[in-house]
Amino acid sequence: MAFWLEIGKLTDIPACGARVVETPNGPVAIFRTGDDQLFAVADRCPHKQGPLSEGIVHGHQVTCPLHNWVIDLTTGEAVAPDRGQTACFAVKLEQDRVWLQRGDG
Amino acid sequence: MTMIPRKKPHLVMVGNGMAGMRTIDELLTRAPDRYDISVFGAEPHVNYNRIMLSSVLAGEKAVDDIVINPRDWYDARGISLYTNEAITGLDPSSRTLTSAQGRTVTYDTLLLATGSKPLVPPIPGLTLPGVCTFRDIHDVDQMIAASLTYQRAVVIGGGLLGLEAAWGLKRRGMDVAVVHLMPTLMERQLDQAAGELLQKDLDQRGIAFFTKGQTEAILGENRVEGVRLSDGREIPADLVVMAIGIRPEITLAKQAGLDANRGVVVGDDMRTTDPHIYAVGECAEHRGQCFGLVAPLWDMAKVCADRLAGIEGPLFAAPKLSTRLKITGIDVFSAGVLAAADESEDEITFSDAAAGIYKKLIIRDDKLVGTVLYGDATDGAWYFDLLCQGTDVSALRPTLIFGQTSLGSAPDPAQAIANLPDDAQICGCNGVSKGSVLACIRDKGLTTLDEVRAHSKASASCGSCTPQVQLLLSAALGLGSVVESVPSVCKCTESSHEAVRAAILEQGLKTMEAVRRAMGWKTADGCAKCRPALNYYLLCAWPGDYQDDSRSRFVNERVHANIQKDGTYSVVPRMWGGVTTAKELRAIADVADKYAIPTVKVTGGQRIDLLGVKKQDLPGVWADLNAAGMVSGHAYAKGLRTVKTCVGTEWCRFGTQDSTGLGIKLEKLMWGAWTPHKVKLGVSGCPRNCAESTIKDIGIICVEAGYDIMVGGNGGIELRGTEMLCRLNTEQEVLEYSSAFLQLYREEARYLDRTAHWLERVGIDYVKARILDDPAGRAALAERFEIAQSHVQSDPWAERTKGLDAHEFNTLTVVA
Numbered sequence: 001m002a003f004w005l006e007i008g009k010l011t012d013i014p015a016c017g018a019r020v021v022e023t024p025n026g027p028v029a030i031f032r033t034g035d036d037q038l039f040a041v042a043d044r045c046p047h048k049q050g051p052l053s054e055g056i057v058h059g060h061q062v063t064c065p066l067h068n069w070v071i072d073l074t075t076g077e078a079v080a081p082d083r084g085q086t087a088c089f090a091v092k093l094e095q096d097r098v099w100l101q102r103g104d105g
Numbered sequence: 106m107t108m109i110p111r112k113k114p115h116l117v118m119v120g121n122g123m124a125g126m127r128t129i130d131e132l133l134t135r136a137p138d139r140y141d142i143s144v145f146g147a148e149p150h151v152n153y154n155r156i157m158l159s160s161v162l163a164g165e166k167a168v169d170d171i172v173i174n175p176r177d178w179y180d181a182r183g184i185s186l187y188t189n190e191a192i193t194g195l196d197p198s199s200r201t202l203t204s205a206q207g208r209t210v211t212y213d214t215l216l217l218a219t220g221s222k223p224l225v226p227p228i229p230g231l232t233l234p235g236v237c238t239f240r241d242i243h244d245v246d247q248m249i250a251a252s253l254t255y256q257r258a259v260v261i262g263g264g265l266l267g268l269e270a271a272w273g274l275k276r277r278g279m280d281v282a283v284v285h286l287m288p289t290l291m292e293r294q295l296d297q298a299a300g301e302l303l304q305k306d307l308d309q310r311g312i313a314f315f316t317k318g319q320t321e322a323i324l325g326e327n328r329v330e331g332v333r334l335s336d337g338r339e340i341p342a343d344l345v346v347m348a349i350g351i352r353p354e355i356t357l358a359k360q361a362g363l364d365a366n367r368g369v370v371v372g373d374d375m376r377t378t379d380p381h382i383y384a385v386g387e388c389a390e391h392r393g394q395c396f397g398l399v400a401p402l403w404d405m406a407k408v409c410a411d412r413l414a415g416i417e418g419p420l421f422a423a424p425k426l427s428t429r430l431k432i433t434g435i436d437v438f439s440a441g442v443l444a445a446a447d448e449s450e451d452e453i454t455f456s457d458a459a460a461g462i463y464k465k466l467i468i469r470d471d472k473l474v475g476t477v478l479y480g481d482a483t484d485g486a487w488y489f490d491l492l493c494q495g496t497d498v499s500a501l502r503p504t505l506i507f508g509q510t511s512l513g514s515a516p517d518p519a520q521a522i523a524n525l526p527d528d529a530q531i532c533g534c535n536g537v538s539k540g541s542v543l544a545c546i547r548d549k550g551l552t553t554l555d556e557v558r559a560h561s562k563a564s565a566s567c568g569s570c571t572p573q574v575q576l577l578l579s580a581a582l583g584l585g586s587v588v589e590s591v592p593s594v595c596k597c598t599e600s601s602h603e604a605v606r607a608a609i610l611e612q613g614l615k616t617m618e619a620v621r622r623a624m625g626w627k628t629a630d631g632c633a634k635c636r637p638a639l640n641y642y643l644l645c646a647w648p649g650d651y652q653d654d655s656r657s658r659f660v661n662e663r664v665h666a667n668i669q670k671d672g673t674y675s676v677v678p679r680m681w682g683g684v685t686t687a688k689e690l691r692a693i694a695d696v697a698d699k700y701a702i703p704t705v706k707v708t709g710g711q712r713i714d715l716l717g718v719k720k721q722d723l724p725g726v727w728a729d730l731n732a733a734g735m736v737s738g739h740a741y742a743k744g745l746r747t748v749k750t751c752v753g754t755e756w757c758r759f760g761t762q763d764s765t766g767l768g769i770k771l772e773k774l775m776w777g778a779w780t781p782h783k784v785k786l787g788v789s790g791c792p793r794n795c796a797e798s799t800i801k802d803i804g805i806i807c808v809e810a811g812y813d814i815m816v817g818g819n820g821g822i823e824l825r826g827t828e829m830l831c832r833l834n835t836e837q838e839v840l841e842y843s844s845a846f847l848q849l850y851r852e853e854a855r856y857l858d859r860t861a862h863w864l865e866r867v868g869i870d871y872v873k874a875r876i877l878d879d880p881a882g883r884a885a886l887a888e889r890f891e892i893a894q895s896h897v898q899s900d901p902w903a904e905r906t907k908g909l910d911a912h913e914f915n916t917l918t919v920v921a
Contacts, residue, residue, distance in 0.1 A: 005920055007917055007920065008917050012912065012917055013912075013917070014655075014912065015656065016630060016656040016657075017656050019912065019916070019917035020916045020917060021916065021917050021918055021919070022916050022918075022920070023919075023920050024921065027916075030917060034629060034630040035629070048169070048670070049672075050672070051668075051672045054660040054663075054664075054668065055633070055660070056632075056633040056636060056637070056656070056657065056658075056659065058628065058630050058631055058632045058633060058636065059628060059629065059630065063632070063633035065659065065660040065661075065668055066668070066670065068633065070633070080556075081555070081556050081559030082559070100920070102920065
C-alpha cells in the first residue's frame with residue numbers, strides 16, 4: 001500500500017539544491033529546482049553511486065559531483081551519451097509542506 | 106542437469122574477451138534475435154579492455170574504467186554469462202561442452218575465443234610465490250600488491266608487454282630491472298637504432314637492463330629472491346614478472362580434434378575445420394599467421410559476425426599492422442618491415458640524437474614498405490596510410506622523411522587529416538576509420554569529443570589518437586582549427602569568458618541573472634559549467650558587494666571539505682608555511698580518534714589530510730581543530746592552497762634567506778582568496794630548490810642577492826616549469842609583486858585556467874609589461890587584491906561550527 005509521509009517544509013530545502021531523507025532502502029534526495037518544483041530520486045548516481053544530492057542543480061537536471069554525469073530529475077535517467085537510471089519517487093507540496101510517497105516496496 | 110527447451114539456435118562462446126565479445130556485439134547489430142547466446146569466461150570478470158592493463162598497472166586507470174561490457178549489458182541483451190567457469194571439454198560429434206564445474210551444455214554453433222596464454226620458459230622456480238605473468242586482472246592485482254610490500258622487481262622480456270610491465274612497476278615505486286634475450290629492446294617492432302634510443306630513455310627513467318640475458322633459474326626458498334642468468338649474473342628480486350610473449354590457447358580445440366598448428370586453423374570466413382565451430386581472436390590462425398594486436402581482431406569480429414548472421418560479407422584478409430608503445434612520454438611507432446632486406450630496398454633515415462628523434466623509412470619500388478619512428482611519431486598515421494595504400498612516393502621522396510607538414514599540400518595538422526582517405530585508420534585500438542568517425546558525427550549530430558568517444562569508440566581506449574579525433578570533429582562542425590577558436594563559457598551561451606567578464610564590469614552586472622539576461626543565455630539557470638564560472642567572475646568583480654551563491658559552487662567549496670569516491674570527506678587544516686606544533690599534532694590525533702577517522706595522510710603540500718570523515722561529523726571535527734587554533738586549509742578550493750617552504754637560514758647550512766618566514770607571510774597574505782583554479786606557492790631558501798618552487802603557480806627562490814620570483818609552473822597532468830618574472834631585493838617587494846601577479850590572474854584568466862594555461866596564452870612578456878613596466882598598475886593590482894582579501898579572510902570552518910549552512914550537514918529527516 002502506498003501512502004504519503006510528511007518530510008518537512010519547502011523552505012528546509014534550498015532553491016537549486018537538495019536535502020536527503022534516510023529510508024530503510026537507502027537515502028532519497030529531495031530536489032528543489034530553481035522554479036520551485038520538487039523531485040525525489042534515489043541519492044545514488046547510476047554511474048558510481050555518487051551522492052546526487054550534492055550536485056549542482058540546473059533546470060530539471062543535476063550534475064553528479066563525482067564524475068559529472070547529468071541526471072534528468074523528471075525521469076531519473078542519465079543524459080546521453082551516458083546511460084543509466086536512478087529510481088524516482090513521488091513527492092508533492094501541500095501549502096508549505098513536502099510529502100514523499102512511501103510503500104509498494 | 107535440466108535442459109531448457111530453446112526456440113532459437115544456441116550460440117555458445119568459449120572465452121569472454123575483447124575479440125569474442127566484439128563479435129557478439131557486431132552480431133547483435135546485424136541479427137539481434139537470431140540466437141540464444143551463452144558466454145563462458147574463465148576469469149571472474151566481465152569483458153574488459155586487456156590492452157589497458159598496463160595503464161591500470163601504472164595507476165593511470167582503475168579496473169572499473171577498463172570494463173567494456175558491464176554485467177547489465179549482457180543482461181539487457183538476454184546473454185547468459187558464466188564467469189569464473191572454464192570450459193574443459195568439447196565433443197564436436199555430440200556438440201557438447203563440459204565446464205570445470207561439471208556443467209554440460211549443447212550448442213548449435215560454437216565460437217572459440219579462448220585468446221592466449223602467457224609463454225613461460227621451462228626453468229626452475231616458476232611456482233615460487235612472487236612469480237607471475239602479465240596477462241589478466243589477477244596478474245595486475247598481484248603485481249600491485251607486491252609493489253606495496255616489496256621493492257625489487259625483475260621483468261623477464263623486453264618486448265612491448267615487458268616494457269609496459271616494467272614502466273608500470275616503476276610508476277608504482279619499485280626498483281625495476283628488465284632481462285631481455287636479444288641485444289636490443291622490442292626487436293620485433295624496432296630496428297637497432299630505435300631500440301637503443303628506447304633503452305637509453307628508459308635507463309634515464311631508472312629502469313635497469315640486462316640485454317643478451319638468458320634466464321636460467323628463478324631463485325628462492327619460500328618466496329622468490331632473485332633471478333640467475335646463464336652467464337652467471339644474479340639479480341636480486343622480490344617480484345618476477347614473466348613477459349616473454351604469448352601463445353594461442355588451443356588446448357580445447359586440439360583435444361576436440363580440430364585442425365590446429367600454432368593456433369586453431371580458420372578459413373577466410375573464420376570457420377574452423379568443423380562447420381559448426383568458428384574461432385576469432387588471438388587463438389585463431391589464419392593462413393599460417395596468428396595475431397596479437399587488436400586491429401586485425403576487430404576485422405575478424407566483423408567477418409565472423411556477418412557469417413553468424415547469415416550474411417555473405419567480405420572475407421578476412423590480414424591487414425598491415427602498426428605498433429605504438431603505451432609508455433607516457435615515449436613516442437614510438439612502427440609498421441611494416443624494419444630494415445631493407447636487400448639492394449632492391451632503400452632506407453631513408455633521419456637522426457637528431459640530442460633531441461632524441463630518429464626516423465626511418467624503407468622504400469621498395471617507389472612504395473613505402475616500412476617505417477620506424479622514435480621520439481616524434483606525429484606522422485605515423487600518414488606513413489601508415491601511404492604504406493597500406495601502396496601509394497607511389499617517388500614525387501614525395503626528397504622531403505618524405507620530414508613528414509607531412511613539410512609538403513606544400515599539407516601546411517597544418519587539420520589539412521593533413523583532411524587529406525587522409527576515408528578508410529584511413531584513426532583509432533588503432535578500436536579499429537575506427539576516418540570515414541566512420543565522420544559518419545558517426547554526422548548521423549548522430551555529435552558536437553563534443555566525449556560524445557564521439559561514446560558513440561564511435563574512437564579515442565576511447567588508449568587516447569593517443571585524441572588530437573586527430575578532435576580535428577575531425579572540428580572539421581565536421583565547421584569550426585576550423587581548434588586552437589584559433591575562442592571557447593564559449595559553456596553550451597548555454599555563445600559568449601566567451603572574456604566577453605562575459607568585460608560585460609560584468611562595463612554594464613555593472615551584479616547578479617548571475619543579470620549576466621544571463623544581458624548576454625542572451627539559452628537556459629534559465631545555467632548549467633554545472635557556467636554557474637561556478639559566473640559566480641567566480643562576479644565575486645572577483647564586486648568584492649564585498651556580490652553575495653556568493655553556494656548553490657553555484659561545487660560540493661567541495663560548498664561544504665568546505667573534499668568529497669571522496671565513497672561520499673565521505675577529507676579535512677585538511679592549514680599549516681602556515683608547512684610549520685606545525687606538538688599541540689596541533691595532538692589535536693589532530695585526538696580528532697582522528699574521536700571521530701574514528703580511518704586515514705591520516707601527509708599531503709604533498711606539507712600538511713595533514715584526515716580522510717574518510719562522515720559529512721555529519723564535519724562541524725564537530727572543525728570545532729575541535731578550531732579549538733586548537735587551526736583553520737581551514739582550503740584544500741578543496743579553487744583558491745590559495747599551500748605555501749610549501751624549506752627551512753631556510755633558520756636551520757639550513759645552505760639557506761640564503763628566511764624562506765619559512767617568507768612563506769608564512771605569503772600564506773597569511775593570500776589565504777582565503779578565490780581564484781580561477783587552485784593556486785600553490787613554494788619558497789625555497791636557496792637554488793637547490795627543496796620546496797620545488799619551479800613547479801608552483803608562484804615560486805620564490807631565495808639567493809644571496811635577493812629573491813627570484815618565478816610564475817606559471819604546474820606539476821599536474823602536464824608538467825610545466827615556471828618562467829622567471831624578476832629578481833627582487835626585499836621581502837616587502839616579494840609580497841607586493843606576488844599579490845599583483847595573483848590579482849592579474851584573478852581578473853583576467855578564464856575560470857578553470859591554472860596560471861600555467863593562462864600564461865601559455867597571454868605570454869610572459871604581457872605579464873612583465875603589466876607587473877614590471879607599469880609601477881602604478883602594479884600598485885593598483887596589489888591594492889585591489891588587498892581590498893578583495895579584506896572581505897574573505899574569515900575562517901569558513903569557524904562560521905559553520907557556529908551554525909552557518911547547518912542544512913548542509915544534516916539529513917532532512919529519517920523515515921521508517
